[in-house]
Amino acid sequence: xxxxxxxxxxxxxxxxxxxxxxxxxxxxxxxxxxxxxxxxxxxxxxxxxxxxxxxxxxxxxxxxxxxxxxxxxxxxxxxxxxxxxxxxxxxxxxxxxxxxxxxxxxxxxxxxxxxxxxxxxxxxxxxxxxxxxxxxxxxxxxxxxxxxxxxxxxxxxxxxxxxxxxxxxxxxxxxxxxxxxxxxxxxxxxxxxxxxxxxxxxxxxxxxxxxxxxxxxxxxxxxxxxxxxxxxxxxxxxxxxxxxxxxxxxxxxxxxxxxxxxxxxxxxxxxxxxxxxxxxx
Amino acid sequence: xxxxxxxxxxxxxxxxxxxxxxxxxxxxxxxxxxxxxxxxxxxxxxxxxxxxxxxxxxxxxxxxxxxxxxxxxxxxxxxxxxxxxxxxxxxxxxxxxxxxxxxxxxxxxxxxxxxxxxxxxxxxxxxxxxxxxxxxxxxxxxxxxxxxxxxxxxxxxxxxxxxxxxxxxxxxxxxxxxxxxxxxxxxxxxxxxxxxxxxxxxxxxxxxxxxxxxxxxxxxxxxxxxxxxxxxxxxxxxxxxxxxxxxxxxxxxxxxxxxxxxxxxxxxxxxxxxxxxxxxxxxxxxxxxxxxxxxxxxxxxxxxxxxxxxxxxxxxxxxxxxxx
Numbered sequence: 001x002x003x004x005x006x007x008x009x010x011x012x013x014x015x016x017x018x019x020x021x022x023x024x025x026x027x028x029x030x031x032x033x034x035x036x037x038x039x040x041x042x043x044x045x046x047x048x049x050x051x052x053x054x055x056x057x058x059x060x061x062x063x064x065x066x067x068x069x070x071x072x073x074x075x076x077x078x079x080x081x082x083x084x085x086x087x088x089x090x091x092x093x094x095x096x097x098x099x100x101x102x103x104x105x106x107x108x109x110x111x112x113x114x115x116x117x118x119x120x121x122x123x124x125x126x127x128x129x130x131x132x133x134x135x136x137x138x139x140x141x142x143x144x145x146x147x148x149x150x151x152x153x154x155x156x157x158x159x160x161x162x163x164x165x166x167x168x169x170x171x172x173x174x175x176x177x178x179x180x181x182x183x184x185x186x187x188x189x190x191x192x193x194x195x196x197x198x199x200x201x202x203x204x205x206x207x208x209x210x211x212x213x214x215x216x217x218x219x220x221x222x223x224x225x226x227x228x229x230x231x232x233x234x235x236x237x238x239x240x241x242x243x244x245x246x247x248x249x250x251x252x253x254x255x256x257x258x259x260x261x262x263x264x265x266x267x268x269x270x271x272x273x274x275x276x277x278x279x280x281x
Numbered sequence: 282x283x284x285x286x287x288x289x290x291x292x293x294x295x296x297x298x299x300x301x302x303x304x305x306x307x308x309x310x311x312x313x314x315x316x317x318x319x320x321x322x323x324x325x326x327x328x329x330x331x332x333x334x335x336x337x338x339x340x341x342x343x344x345x346x347x348x349x350x351x352x353x354x355x356x357x358x359x360x361x362x363x364x365x366x367x368x369x370x371x372x373x374x375x376x377x378x379x380x381x382x383x384x385x386x387x388x389x390x391x392x393x394x395x396x397x398x399x400x401x402x403x404x405x406x407x408x409x410x411x412x413x414x415x416x417x418x419x420x421x422x423x424x425x426x427x428x429x430x431x432x433x434x435x436x437x438x439x440x441x442x443x444x445x446x447x448x449x450x451x452x453x454x455x456x457x458x459x460x461x462x463x464x465x466x467x468x469x470x471x472x473x474x475x476x477x478x479x480x481x482x483x484x485x486x487x488x489x490x491x492x493x494x495x496x497x498x499x500x501x502x503x504x505x506x507x508x509x510x511x512x513x514x515x516x517x518x519x520x521x522x523x524x525x526x527x528x529x530x531x532x533x534x535x536x537x538x539x540x541x542x543x544x545x546x547x548x549x550x551x552x553x554x555x556x557x558x559x560x561x562x563x564x565x566x567x568x569x570x571x572x573x574x575x576x577x578x579x580x581x582x583x584x585x586x587x588x589x590x591x592x593x594x595x596x597x598x599x600x601x602x603x604x605x
Contacts, residue, residue, distance in 0.1 A: 037555060044347040046501050046555050074344075090557060220342045220349060221554035224311035227304075227327075227353045228342035242335045242356060247311065263493065264338050271333035271359065 005085045006063055012142045014113050015079045016054065017087075018065040024091045025062025028053055030099075030120035031214055031251045034066060034091035035222035038074035045074050047220040050246070052191070053092065054116035064091075067116040067145065093222050094250045097121050097189060097212055103129030104186035107179055108154070109172050109200050110136045111192020113145045117214050121189050122153050131155050133183045135176055137196075141166035156183065173199035180207050187211070190254070198259030211254035217245040232258040232266050240269040284571045285578040286564075288322065288545045290405055290523055291445030291470040295322035295377060295546065298579060299536070299564045302527045302550030303328055303381035303407060303449070304353065308367040315557040318376045321564065325548060326367070328383035328409040331393055333359035343482045343491035348501030348529065349551060350480050352494035355383055355412075360396050372402025379447065381407040385415040387435050394436040398444070407447040407525075408436055408469075411476045423451035423476065426463030437468030445470035447525060450515075452478050452507050461515045465522055472515060473525035473548070475508045501551040505529035509542050516543020516584050531559070533566020540567075540579070541586035 003021035010016075024034060035048035051066035070076050081087065099121075100106070106125050108118045115136050122132045134150035137160035144166055150157040158175050159167025168175055173196070179185070180203065190200040191214040204211035217229040224247035233243045234256045242265065243249070258266060265272050286297040300323040306312050309324050318324055336356030343350045357363070371378045380403050384390040390408065397403050410423035410432060422428045429448060437446050448464035450457055452475040461472050477498025482491045490496075508528025516524060526544025529551065530536050536547040547567075552559035576582055 044502075045344060046347070046349055046551055047342070047344045048555060088556075218340055218342060220344075220351075221557070223315070223557050225305060225307045225557075226342065226351070226554045227307065227336065227356050228339070228351065230336070230339060230341070230356065262339070265335045269335045271335040271356070273335070 001089055003064075003087045003089045005081050005083055005087060006060065007083060008081055011067065011145065014067050014069050014145060016065055016067045017078065017081060018055075018063050019087055019089065020060045020063050021089055021091075022060075022062035024064050024089060025056045025058070028056045028064065028092045028120075029096035030124050031094065031096035031117065032092035033094050033222070033250060034064060034089050035093060035219075036078065037088035038077050048090065048222055049074050049078070050093070050219045050222045052117040052214065052250070054119060056120065067113045069113060090222065094246055095248070097214070097251050099124055099128060100130065100187060103131075105131040105133070105183050106187045106189060107133045107135060107176070107183065107185040109176060109188060109190040109192070110134070110145065111172060111196040112138045112143055114192030114214070114216065115145045115150070117191040118189060119146060119149060119153070126153070131183070133179060133185070134158070135160070135172050135179055137161065137172035139163065171199070172196060173203055176200060176203045177206070180204075180209070185209060188254075190214070192216075194259060194262055197254065197257070201254030201257070201259065205255055212251055213254045213257065214250045215245050215252065215257065216250070219246050222246045232261045232264075232269055234258065240266055242269055242271075282572075282577065284568050284576055285580075286568060288579055290323070290447070290525070290546055292443070293377075293404055293445055297322045297564055298540070298546045299560050299567075300379060300525065300546055300548045301325050301553065301560065302548040303409060305550040305553050309371050309376065312553070312557060313374075316561050318371070318374060321560045322546060323377040323379050323404055324371060325379040325407060326363070326381050327357055328355050328381040329360050329363050329393065330355055330357055330383050331360055331389055333357065333362065338493040340491065340493055341497075343497070345480065345482055345499065345501075346503060348499055348503030349554075350482055350492060350497035350499055351477070352492045352497035354494065360393055364396065364400050368400055368402050377404040378402055379405045379407050381409050381449070382436070383409040383412045385412055387416075387431050390432050391435045391439055394439045398439060398441050403444055405445040405447055405471070406436065406440055407449050407473055408432060409449050409476070411449070411451045421451065421453075423449075423460065424454050426460045429460055430463040430467035433464045433469045434467040447471040447473050449476055450474040450511070451476045452504075452511050457511050458514050458518045461519060461522075465519055469522075471523040471525065473527065474511045474515065475504070475528050478504060478507065500529065502529035502531055502535070505535060505538075509538055512539055512542040512544050513586075517587060520584065530563060531555075533563050533568075533570050536563050536567045537570050537582070540582050541584070543584040543587065545580070545583045
């Protein structure tokens with residue numbers, strides 16, 4: 001579907017685009033993402049770029065906002081969009097964050113612009129009477145996303161930077177155990193780079209509390225047909241499968257994702273090389 | 282007047298010439314969220330293998346100019362799960378299904394064909410010949426006419442007589458016509474081309490190959506001229522053999538180009554990643570284009586570009602006759 005750009009703005013090191021897209025806004029739930037075509041109608045860039053939705057508002061029938069950083073020609077093109085330009089979007093895509101039925105205490109952990117995904121979750125949690133605490137981190141101060149908003153929404157907000165330019169020096173996983181213990185957290189929600197999600201999951205497992213993570217994987221289609229965004233995930237039956245992060249995810253129970261094996265085919269995964277069809281294809 | 286879009290794959294009638302390319306529609310249900318699968322001529326499955334396959338590690342994809350490289354490694358649930366869940370799902374919805382099969386040995390293809398022969402809902406079988414032949418030091422079947430013919434003959438011999446067997450050819454060969462002829466002689470009812478040529482890209486930031494598998498299949502508009510050339514050459518040599526044309530079809534005009542070269546069915550692949558609605562849009566554009574050129578039937582356009590220079594097109598004759 002076609003969306004019209006409403007506003008574009010810089011947020012520290014990132015770009016935020018607000019697009020009028022009622023069809024997406026209407027069906028959005030926290031954790032969903034959109035697939036955006038880049039480069040215009042006659043482009044040589046064929047794959048869609050996937051962005052998780054940061055904010056949904058009812059203005060103009062429904063708007064969605066997503067946050068991104070310029071990584072290549074596609075995102076550079078996107079960063080040049082101005083108000084009233086049109087964008088080709090598909091969404092909302094993926095599986096959203098499951099929410100607790102009872103009012104519990106949740107720690108929301110964001111790395112880099114992954115924190116953008118957490119604000120709709122925080123909203124939904126607070127509507128259910130949950131207590132929300134934030135832990136946000138990045139390499140440097142200008143790459144911490146949403147610190148101000150987190151301070152407004154959360155009971156507590158802990159910031160970390162690896163260079164010490166904002167908050168505590170270090171990583172989110174350094175402060176997370178303390179936060180979980182202090183606030184007596186019942187659950188953790190996280191979004192950010194893969195190694196961070198692995199670390200956050202390890203902490204949550206240590207405390208024996210549930211952890212939901214939204215993974216970031218390279219996708220070509222976002223709708224489940226291209227099979228490029230797979231990662232090893234342990235199923236209910238204990239079997240590891242290479243599952244697509246676009247349709248089976250991007251939200252997973254943290255302990256189900258084999259973070260150490262991301263980027264490989266674990267030998268014990270279903271259909272892993274070694275059988276009779278080893279070299280086929 | 283609407284254009285008659287019906288086409289035939291062997292004796293199997295398709296309501297229109299648009300299908301999905303193997304490996305670009307997963308199990309079908311993913312695309313069914315976007316459009317009614319019954320509205321396209323056929324759905325081609327990903328290549329089904331005997332055992333479940335986890336495929337290649339990530340990164341599996343790299344965008345290239347007007348195309349992309351992929352190295353999925355035939356990830357799939359295996360033939361048992363396919364027959365249990367995916368095929369019945371498609372069959373119940375009345376979707377004409379072309380089942381793509383892949384194996385590492387002739388025996389494996391034969392065993393797969395035998396499993397499919399009793400299964401309801403198999404509209405045609407497309408034999409993916411681009412798998413390395415385990416028995417032949419890993420050489421790809423499609424690169425060798427004799428090896429391809431052996432697979433096709435074996436699949437043909439066990440497949441039900443009323444299910445067309447389609448040989449999918451690779452452009453990475455010296456002489457695609459000779460491979461095509463070997464497949465047809467071995468019993469292929471139709472040919473499909475082109476499979477992804479092999480390509481590679483290097484991430485200049487990391488200074489490493491972009492794909493975990495190092496090389497991958499190149500798809501998208503970047504390979505369309507290659508596809509048009511292959512379809513043209515094979516149609517010229519074997520004009521009576523139905524051809525499923527594919528390679529970078531993004532628009533109705535692209536589909537028309539392959540039809541003029543000799544394809545009677547056109548498969549949409551990479552375009553689906555860009556636009557999940559691509560099949561129906563391309564079908565609509567193709568129909569409008571045919572109507573604008575004065576065609577009443579799609580069949581009249583198949584291979585039309587092969588007519589000698591100076592010859593008038595069919596519809597011009599029609600116009601002259603009607604003006605008499």
